[in-house]
Amino acid sequence: MTDSPPIVRIRNLSKAYRRGSLEVPVLHDISFDIQNREFLSLMGPSGSGKSTLLNLIAGIDRADGGSILVEGVEITVLSETELAAWRAGSVGFIFQFYNLIPVLTALENVELPLHLSGLSKRERRDHARMCLDLVNLSHRLDHYPGQLSGGEQQRVAIARAIVTDPVLLVADEPTGDLDRVSAAEILDLMERLNGQLGKTIIMVTHDPRAAQRAGVLRHLDKGVLSDDDPAHPL
Amino acid sequence: MILRILFRNAFRNRLRAGLTILGITVAILAFGLLRTVVAAWYAGVEAASAARLVTRNAVSLVFPLPLSYKEKIRQIPGVRGVSWGNWFGGIYIEEKNFFPNFAVDARTYLDLYPEFIVPEDQLKAFLGDRKGFVAGRRIAAQFGWKLGDTVTLRGVIYPGNWDFVLRGIYRGKDKTIDETQFFFHWDYLNETVRRKFPGRADQVGFYMIGVTHPDLAAEVSSAVDDMFRNSLAETLTETEKAFNLGFISMTSTIVMAIQLVSIVIIFIIMAVVANTMAMTTRERIGDYAILKTLGFGGRHIAALIFGEALVITLTGCVLGMVLTFPVARAFADSLPNFFPVFNVSNETLALDVAASLLVACVAGIVPTRTAIRIRIADGLRRIG
């Protein structure tokens, strides 16, 4: 695993937010690699910049400096349109609050990202069904998000994240809004995605139990990434 | 899929969508009615032929012209036909039963007005009866007059009670033609006047002149007026359109006000729809952010927002247009003599649609800009 080149290579990454004339540094000179098929968990106090880092890697926010190479693509230099196309093909997103489209059924939500692919209607349907099958929701295809439990919604979101078969899955506190049982289910699922389907996963979490499931654990504090958990060396 | 989201979004908040649509419906209805009133006002102008001229006394419409002018006018090159008449101004039973009534030289007059269609046998009966008259289909129906009925008008300009016999009912060749007119034989008027008020005989209120081609209208007009310059009664000749417009211009401030109000209504509804769109899109910033995250672009977001605005406004617009017809009908029926021609024109309907499209576009601009510009990370953050 360590022989192959890293799937994500981050060098000297920095990011600050401007509040009026004030500049608030969030990430400072961060460098690290993420290996292919790695399940990385990012922990750290609130406000430490975990979400910011995740968003930068996933290409939904812009860095101020540094480089992010994903599968050999330098995403910091892509235009908005190129970045959008790259996201659509390479990254799957899982959020704390599921972020499903409320007026679409579970099946339609999962199908949604495929509308930007060249797939036919039939293929889109089939893919979406397959992914919902994978997260054990074949019996909820025509339910709207409002008719599903939090755990079920998150599973729909996971199905949506993997339907385009991306190399990278990013999850920002995916269990943050769930009870313990549902959270465990989601984590099981993510483990399976990592182990069986070989997805590289970056997960931000506050929950030490969740972090334990990951293969690699990193801490972010005040914009600085601490060394690896000694139990999981690179 | 975008379409599916758009339609479901539009009616997601039933109450808000319903109220907005109701507002648009009422606005389009009001707009359509006001435009129809304005159109009705100008109906006489629209129906006027560019190939007809009206000659009247240059001093004022109330002063007459000598009957002898008719032969002279007829000889002017470009003149196809001449007719003449007087505004009679009679009252039928009471003043509120207003309709225009004229004494005209019937044969020449109907020659100049092919848009008044009188059945052959009725025309014959009318021309053969000195006391006969022809009425438009609408007033005949309104007062229940049948062919052969005697109708009495109380003269105001020509005092006394005047009896006429209905010999013909005309209909307009299309919906723009006034079907409320009443005309009878000028000879009947003139003979009676000669007996009762000898000084007022052989005098004509106006001449109608048919020109062989509309392009000659200006030339013929000045030829007529030049001919009678420095005579006892100088003339003023203008196209029928200009003549009718002259009547309207007296009331044109009202028309202007109505037009202004109709535009104000559109502005108000624009503000209402813009507000609705601002509210709904603010609620959906998270949806738009997730769509962008998934790789959808600005044009998808724009389609969603403009599409939703269009669905709402066009729904209201269609309802408003459908309602305009019965309401306009009821309006026209309650004021039959005020607006002899009161039709919802295709132009008004086109304006309805154009106004709705404009409203939807204007209402969509700002929310679309906001939704496209917002950073994904910020949009997602709004959800939590």
Ligand SMILES: Nc1ncnc2c1ncn2[C@@H]1O[C@H](COP(=O)(O)OP(=O)(O)OP(=O)(O)O)[C@@H](O)[C@H]1O
């Ligand atoms: N759009 C923004 N404008 C200004 N400051 C921001 C913005 N987004 C984040 N920040 C600031 O950047 C810092 C890092 O935010 P970030 O969301 O990355 O933290 P986090 O580690 O994910 O925290 P949490 O665990 O609470 O989710 C915080 O201080 C936050 O206030």
Ligand SMILES: [Mg+2]
């Ligand atoms: Mg966070």
